[in-house]
Amino acid sequence: MSKIGVFVCHCGENISATVDCARVAETAGNYDGVAFSVDYKYMCSDPGQNLIKNAIKEQGLTGVVVASCSPRMHEPTFRKACAEAGLNPFMCEMANLREHCSWVHEKGEATTEKAIDLVRILVEKVKYNHSLNEIKVPVTKTALVIGGGIAGIQASLDIANTGHKVILIEKDPSIGGHMSQLSETFPTLDCSQCILTPRMVEVAQHPNITLYTYAELESLEGFIGNFKAKIRRKSKSIDEKLCTGCGLCTTKCPVKKIPSEFNEGLGKRTAIYVPFPQAVPNKPVIDRANCTYYIKGKCKVCEIVCPTGAIRFDQEDQIMEVEIGAIVIATGFTVKQPDFFPEYGYGKFPDVITGLQFERLASASGPTLGEIRRPSDGKIPEKIVFLACAGSRDPAKGIPYCSKICCMYIAKHAMLYQHKVHGGKSYVFYMDIRAGGKQYEEFVRRAIEDDGVNYVRGRVSRIYEKNGKLIVAGVDTLLNAMPVEIDADMVVLATAGVANEGAEELAQKLHVSYDPYKFFAEAHPKLKPVETNTAGIFLAGACQAPRDIPESVAMASGAAVKVAALFSKDELTREPIIAVVNRQAPPVYSSCVGCFLCVSACPYQAIEKEEIKNRNGEVIKSIAKVNPGLCQGCGTCVAFCRTKSIDIQGYTNEQMYTEVMALLNEY
Amino acid sequence: MTLGFYPGCSLKGSSREYAESVLALAKAFDINLEEINDWNCCGATAAHNMNKELSLALPTRILSLAEKQGLKEIVVPCAACYSRLTVTKHELAEDSALCSAVTESNGLEYTGSVSVLNVVQFLDKYITPNLEGKVVKPFDHKVACYYGCLLVRPHEILKFDREEDPQSLDTLMLKSGATPIDWAFKTECCGAGLSVSRTSSVGRLSGKIIGDAKDRGAETVIVACPMCHSNLDMRRDAINSYLGEKIDIPVLYITQAIGLAIGLDRKELGLQRHFVKVTV
Ligand SMILES: Cc1cc2nc3c(=O)[nH]c(=O)nc-3n(C[C@H](O)[C@H](O)[C@H](O)COP(=O)(O)OP(=O)(O)OC[C@H]3O[C@@H](n4cnc5c(N)ncnc54)[C@H](O)[C@@H]3O)c2cc1C
Ligand code: SF4
Ligand code: SF4
Secondary structure (H helix, E strand, C coil): CCCEEEEECCCCCCCCCCCHHHHHHHHHHHHCEEEEEEEEECCHHHHHHHHHHHHHHHHHEEEEEECCHHHHHHHHHHHHHHHCCCCCCCEEEECCHHHHHCCCCCHHHHHHHHHHHHHHHHHHHHHCCCCCCCEEEEECEEEEECCCCCHHCCCCCCCCHHHCEEEECCCCCCCCCCHCCCEEEECCCCHHHHHHHHHHHHHHHHHCEEEEEEEEEEEEEEEEEEEEEEEECCCEECCCCCCCCCCHHHHCCCCEEEEEECCCCEEEEEEECCCCCCCCCCCCCCCCCCCCHHHHHHCHHHHHHCCCEEECCCCEEEEEEECEEEEEECCCEEEECHCCCCCHCCCCCCCEHHHHHHHHHHHHCCCCCCCCCCCCCCCCEEEEEEEEEEECCCCCCCCCCCCCHHHHHHHHHHHHHHCCCCCEEEEEEEECCCCCCHHHHHHHHHHHHHHCCCEEECCCCEEEEEECCCEEEEHHHCCCEEEEEECEEEEEEEECEEEEHHHHHHHHHCCCCCCCCCCCCCEEEECCCCCCCCEEEEEEEHCCCCCHHHHHHEEEEHHHHHHHHHHHHCEEEEEEEEEEEEEEECCCCCCCCCHHHHHHCCCCCEEEEEECCCCCCCCCEEEEEEECCCCCCCCCCHCCCCCCCCECCCCCCHHHHHHHHHHHCCC | CEEEEEHHHHHHCCCHHHHHHHEEEEEHHCCCCEEEECCCCCCHHHHHHHHHHHHHHHHHHHHHHHHHCCCCCCEECEEEEEEEHHHHHHHHHCCHHHHHHHHHHHCCCCCCCCEEHHHHHHHHHHHHHHHHCCCCCCCCEHHHHHHHCCCCCCHHHCCCCCCCCCCCHHHHHHHCCEEECCCCCCCCCCCCCCHHHHHHHHHHHHHHHHHHHHHCCCCEEEEHHHHHHHHHHHHHHHHHHHHCCCCCCCEEEEHHHHHHHCCCCCCCHHHHHHCCCCCC
């Protein structure tokens, strides 16, 4: 005979304001098999837990139903309390009176009746619970970091410094990400390369980090602690072991007019190229789409000049399989292409450029060696206009959210311009100045007050060319919506920060969720900002939302700690909520008839065939067997099984039917 | 073939030449434009600034009458009328309660079955496919196509052309042998109704339009709206005094320009009615 305890929680007023908790407890107390029933203000508090523990000990309870909040919140708390009192933790069930009842209904008779029903079905269910034990799985203590921007770099270094192995993959020929393109960084104006390159070198030299550039994730299988990843190492067309990075090939390559991605199209590169001087690794790749040899079958100049014979035209992509225990996604962001604003004339007027292009102009390693010169004729612009929110905060045509970084980098750009072009005039058109952050507001004030940048609060409706000037037509909303026109020499658009192209596919490969803007979704907006909904996969940097460098780095260190915590144990425990194929005494062995429909149904390839042999080693029967390491407890196989031979532990067919019957008052 | 025709007030008054050229063009292509019987004012700017239901009831009555007359498509050359009719159709389709209230007050059946075509859509659908071969005097001029505020806005409702850098008039003019120029004032406001109450503002706003067209070498400005036409043409004195120079670039309705290209008579196209002499 079961001896079940029912513990009804008020959750302060969260439940008791709409549900008559005393009546729920009293009614439950009258059910068959219920030995103890009580209501209490905070069941999760120490006294509340003690109430449960004492009842288990004193009444010799065989099952517990806690009627409180969602099991997502407190299931571990109550299971642990049961375990401490000597009851198997899986003999504890939770009825969700809060999210499923009190929060969604008005106070009233029917609400209390529903609460009673929720308790009742779990009382019946728990009668069929069995003691279960957690499953132990080993942990592969190697992390995969995807994306080698500042976030990926920081996460890799932090994990590697805890003594664990890291595999870092970067799709481009060099690590560094957007930060490597930046000139100086807000709010301190320190040179981006100067603070970044030491980290890049550290990654390359760290004994615990294996770096694969020009590499992307092909596919992923497995689960926390036990992932298997396939990585595509795109062909660089060189033998990296032989290449010394002398750079001779890049100086001799005849294809010299390819717009450089690193310089945002403002400079040119060759077909065999190293994206920038401080690249890590500092070895070239051949861009096959633009290489004369791959297009026309002739050239091979690089092969001729290479002193070490490192060029490999026939090199193919390599698919590599690695085992890893955790993943950090750090694939960053991109900026929206500004062509969707025909009224701003990007693409039509060469001197309308993006913020990233301005970074390259202001950067000592850029096409103008750090001088602000306009692309059309190389002149130094005497008047420059910066447009904030180009696409941001624009639900009609762009994106509804604030890109967050632009207000700050615009202030930086205007400041850099004023420092470099003495006597120049700069204007910023903005909607609001969003400068929340340590020393950020002060930074913007410095731009306005010390450097004399003219901030105009209003939007720009059109940019057009007239007499060699770019006429920026806008409005000043602080001057009673007065139209303003500025005849500028150059215009910089702060284009919205958006998710990478292909972020969706990557999310699908990784089985993590993404938000409506295709940024990767965190597991909880406040309490789990670096976790994804998939255990063992973490987020760092601007792949989750537009983020500046300090935030990206903080997130990366946070993700690294999560990985280190995971790797601090040799084994992981998993809930035993997995499928099992029933086994019986000979001569039946199992009701499974070996049709193996379940094998094809299982989305996790967790079902294998097992041969049952007699003492002489002859096969008597072939039946299905679930690999507890792979099974995710989704239940698909249960639905497929014709002979009802598979059950999910903790959610057996018997338990489910019992719940339904209880709800129909058949007990 | 017969299509419905809603002239609206302007085409019966200050911009008779627009009506004349639309009808002449239709005739040249064997299209019968049948005027909606007993039509009323679309409400223009006044109605929707004062009373929403009235501003919807007026266009709805026009659409109901067109339905009653058995018309499937109606051509609405005035950009403002076109906007009012299209916005009304959209609002009634979105809100059935509003739709019943409005139709009830009109006392006429309304099903929303009539399609509304602006002049560009009309030309695109019925004239340009048969234009080739008919062009006897290519309109070989540099033209600045001016769309004004209403022809392509609001995009969510009209779903026609690009709102910030429209191309449809340019494409039509290209087919008639013209060279459309790229310029900055395609959709800037001409001053609209301030024409009467603050003519000097129209001088300034329309002045920028005409000034830019001239600076970029346009020989003609092409329009598809009676209001735009009257501001750019009739208010040329105000424009010239704002600009401090005398600009005599003529302003043609697109239908007049195409009419000239296919060799229609200048009088039939109403060119003599313009304030700025049409020299092209
Ligand atoms: C114009 C401009 C100016 C800025 N100025 C400043 C500033 O002054 N101060 C500041 O704090 N912040 C600034 N920022 C913000 C800064 O650039 C970001 O905070 C930072 O780059 C985010 O780093 P990240 O590593 O998350 O992403 P990223 O820098 O975008 O790096 C992501 C990396 O992942 C790689 N990757 C992407 N997809 C894949 C894939 N599928 N597989 C493998 N690798 C992949 C990319 O190639 C890239 O190397 C600025 C941004 C812009 C646009
Ligand atoms: S020439 Fe050869 S060794 Fe030198 S950078 Fe090119 S591939 Fe490497
Ligand atoms: S950060 Fe500033 S400029 Fe960028 S989207 Fe937000 S408000 Fe606009």
